[in-house]
Amino acid sequence: MDQNHLIRTAVETDVDAASVTLARAFADYPFIRHTVDARNHQERVGQLQRLFLQNVGLRCGRVWVSAAASAVAVWTTPDSPGLGEAFESISQRVNELCGDRAEAAARAEELIAPLRPSEPVWFLATVGVDPASQGRGLGRAVLGPGMRAAHAQGFPMYLETSLESNVGFYHRLGFDVVGSVDLPDGGPRTWAMLCR
Numbered sequence: 001m002d003q004n005h006l007i008r009t010a011v012e013t014d015v016d017a018a019s020v021t022l023a024r025a026f027a028d029y030p031f032i033r034h035t036v037d038a039r040n041h042q043e044r045v046g047q048l049q050r051l052f053l054q055n056v057g058l059r060c061g062r063v064w065v066s067a068a069a070s071a072v073a074v075w076t077t078p079d080s081p082g083l084g085e086a087f088e089s090i091s092q093r094v095n096e097l098c099g100d101r102a103e104a105a106a107r108a109e110e111l112i113a114p115l116r117p118s119e120p121v122w123f124l125a126t127v128g129v130d131p132a133s134q135g136r137g138l139g140r141a142v143l144g145p146g147m148r149a150a151h152a153q154g155f156p157m158y159l160e161t162s163l164e165s166n167v168g169f170y171h172r173l174g175f176d177v178v179g180s181v182d183l184p185d186g187g188p189r190t191w192a193m194l195c196r
Contacts, residue, residue: 005066005067005071005136005137005138005141005142006066006067007064007065007066007071007141007142007144007145008064008065009062009063009064009145010053010057010058010063010064010065010069010072011058012054012058014063014065014069015050015053015054015058016050017065017068017069017070018049018053018063018065018069018072019046019049019050019053020046020069020130021069021070021071021072021128021129021130022045022046022049022053022072022126022128023042023045023046023049024128024130024131024132025128025129025130025131026045026049026126026128027041027042027045029162029163030162030163030187030188031108031162031183031187031188031190032045034101034104034108034162034183034186034187034188035098035101035104035105035108036048036097036098036099036101036105037097037098037099037100037101038101039099039100044097044098044099047097048094048097048098049126051090051093051094051097052074052090052125052126053072053074055086055089055090056074056076056083056086056087056090056125057074057125057126059082059086060076060080060081060082060083060086061074061075061076061077061080061083061125062074062075062076062077062145062146062149063075064142064145064146065142066133066138066141066142070129070130070132070133070138071127071128071129071130071133071138071139071141071142072126072127072128072129072142073124073126073127073142073143073145073146074124074125074126074127075122075123075124075125075146075150076122076123076125077122077123077150077153077155078120078121078122078153078155104183104185104187107183107184108183108187108190111181111183111184112160112181112190112192115160115178115179115180115181115192116158116192117156117158117178117194119156120155121150121155121156121157121158121194122146122149122150122153122155122156122157122158123157123158123159124143124146124157124158124159127139127142127143129142139169140173143173147173147174147195156194156195156196157175157194157195158192158193158194158195159175159192159193160190160191160192160193161190161191161193162183162188162189162190162191163188164189164191166191167191167193170193170195171193173195174195175193175194175195176193176194176195177191177192177193178192178193178194179191179192180192
């Protein structure tokens with residue numbers, strides 16, 4: 001447990017609060033705005049985050065939260081069990097939630113996939129801090145356990161971001177840009193970053 005911000009491993013009872021945190025954190029995130037239907041957008045984002053947390057993060061990955069789950073970090077690891085099956089099990093519902101942006105989401109995935117490393121990595125699938133709690137060091141704190149675990153196991157870490165201000169934040173944590181792509185049809189630039 002991180003003593004500065006009381007970071008701990010997430011459990012099933014954290015899903016409600018963690019889903020709300022991630023929905024708030026990603027409500028206006030450029031990639032999400034580009035790939036998720038604008039109709040009932042906040043509700044769709046919340047459902048997507050909940051689906052991902054329950055079916056991928058907690059089942060196959062590693063998830064850490066702060067007190068009251070106001071910060072959340074979800075990683076997949078080189079030994080994440082059943083990851084392909086987990087994504088397959090939610091793919092239809094993800095398409096439904098993306099709604100009229102499902103084609104844009106599929107195209108984005110197709111364009112970003114070549115940037116991903118072929119070597120085994122800890123993949124930072126998502127990290128978010130409730131907007132009301134930002135600016136207090138929670139993002140760095142909730143990332144800490146995963147980064148330390150990846151280093152201890154000798155694996156690099158990988159992430160993608162479509163917010164330019166995040167590039168500097170992650171660079172200060174040791175990540176370097178290894179590629180980028182401008183998503184079509186007015187979509188955002190997305191950066192791929194790696195930390196060894």
